[in-house]
Amino acid sequence: QVQLVESGGGSVQAGGSLRLSCTVSGYTYNTYCMGWFRQAPGKEREGVAVIDHIGRTAYADSAKDRFTISRDNAKNTLYLQMNGLKPEDTAMYSCAAEPVRCGLLPSYKYWGQGTQVTVSS
Numbered sequence: 001q002v003q004l005v006e007s008g009g010g011s012v013q014a015g016g017s018l019r020l021s022c023t024v025s026g027y028t029y030n031t032y033c034m035g036w037f038r039q040a041p042g043k044e045r046e047g048v049a050v051i052d053h054i055g056r057t058a059y060a061d062s063a064k065d066r067f068t069i070s071r072d073n074a075k076n077t078l079y080l081q082m083n084g085l086k087p088e089d090t091a092m093y094s095c096a097a098e099p100v101r102c103g104l105l106p107s108y109k110y111w112g113q114g115t116q117v118t119v120s121s
Contacts, residue, residue, distance in 0.1 A: 001026040002097050002110040009093060009115030016085050016119070022078040022095035022112060030110070033102030034071060036080045038091035038117075047104030048093070049080060058104060062088075085119045093117050 008020040024031055035050035049059045049069035057069055068081040078095055093115055096108035 002028070002030050004095050004097060004110060004112035006093065006095050006112045006115040009117045011118040011120065012085055014086055014119055014121050017081070017083045018085065018117060020080040020082070020093055020095075020115060020117075024076040024078065024097065028073075028076055030099040031097040032100065033098045033108075034078045035096050035098075035102075035104070035108065036069060036078075036093055037096060037106050037108075038089075038093045040091040043091075045094075045106045047106055050102055050104055051078070052102045056102075058102075060104060082117070085117075087119050087121055089117060090119050091117060 003025045004022055006022050033052050036048045037045050038048050039045040048063050049067055051057045051069045051071050066084045070079045095112045097110040098108040
């Protein structure tokens with residue numbers, strides 16, 4: 001059992017920054033890999049960034065130079081620092097945990113409810 005709760009979403013203007021947080025409770029040994037995913041209206045859910053249990057990361061091309069994923073295992077918290085936000089970043093952002101695999105495909109076992117990010121021009 002893993003429970004995930006996101007926070008930190010909001011509305012910002014293009015070029016602004018946000019930091020998303022995801023708190024983890026339950027069986028934390030099932031969080032070998034954690035990731036941030038997003039889904040915009042009418043589009044499929046896509047992986048934004050992932051991080052494994054020792055801090056190795058991978059990013060979608062669209063996020064590579066602007067976003068940073070990190071985790072604080074002592075606090076059981078996952079973060080996504082988003083800089084230089086663009087209108088196309090507007091989406092519902094969800095955190096997820098997976099006990100076996102680690103990748104950008106949205107096939108994770110545990111999911112949070114999501115937090116909305118809206119970027120205006």
